[in-house]
Each structure stands twice: as C-alpha cells, then as structure tokens.
Amino acid sequence: MKLNHINLPVADLEAAALFLETYFGLRRRFNPEQSEDDSELIILLDDNELVCTLMQADRASFPGSFHIGFVQSSEQQVNEIYQRLQADGFQVKPPRWVHTWTFYVHAPGGFTVEVLAYKELA
Missing domain, CATH: 3.10.180.10 (2,3-Dihydroxybiphenyl 1,2-Dioxygenase, domain 1)
Structure with a gap:
C-alpha cells in the first residue's frame, strides 16, 4: 500500500499551484474552470502519480x-x-x-x- 493522495487547503490557490509546478515539477490535472459545481480546487500530479489536491480556503492553518x-x-x-x-x-x-x-x-x-x-x- 502506498500513500497516493493529499489534500491541502490553501489561502492562494493559483500561487500555491504555480509554486509546486515551478520548483517540484507537479503537473495540473484539473483546474477550477473544469468544475461542474463551484469547487475552487486544483489537482496536481507528480511523476509517481501522487495526487495533490489544493483547495481554496479563506484561512489555511496547519499545526506548527x-x-x-x-x-x-x-x-x-x-x-x-x-x-x-x-x-x-x-x-x-x-x-x-x-x-x-x-x-x-x-x-x-x-x-x-x-x-x-x-x-x-x-
């Protein structure tokens, strides 16, 4: 079994996606424009098919x-x-x-x- 999906709430959806694409080679699989509802999310994949979902959040907060x-x-x-x-x-x-x-x-x-x-x- 392997971990193959993470979901991160982020305060700036586009900036977070661009950062992961630019520095770590993740690729977009899904943009908000493709959503059939009003979901604000971007789905990224890495070379091992890890799915990284970024979801727009008013305030993203993580433990230290x-x-x-x-x-x-x-x-x-x-x-x-x-x-x-x-x-x-x-x-x-x-x-x-x-x-x-x-x-x-x-x-x-x-x-x-x-x-x-x-x-x-x-």
Missing part, C-alpha cells in the same frame, strides 16, 4: 510542525532547489544536516515544504 516533503536523490539537487528559491526571492535558510541534508520553505498558500536528501551510503 506540519509540512510536505520532496526527497531528492542527492545533496546537490537539494542545493540547486535552494539556490533557485533564494534567487527568486524566497526567504530560506541554507540546507544543513539534521536528520537529512535539508531545508524548509514557506510556500505561497500557507504551508511548509521540506526539501531533503538522505545521506548517501558508500
């Missing part, structure tokens, strides 16, 4: 430690995403070793994203 994560295959990939985010004006602290090579970024829409790579085993 809540986050979603994107595991990279190397420290270099983590560094490259960090550099892109920083160059684009996001306030991010540099990656560091905690339990993994990792950093966190506050995404548009009100949720936190962790970008990480596990230590390479020799």
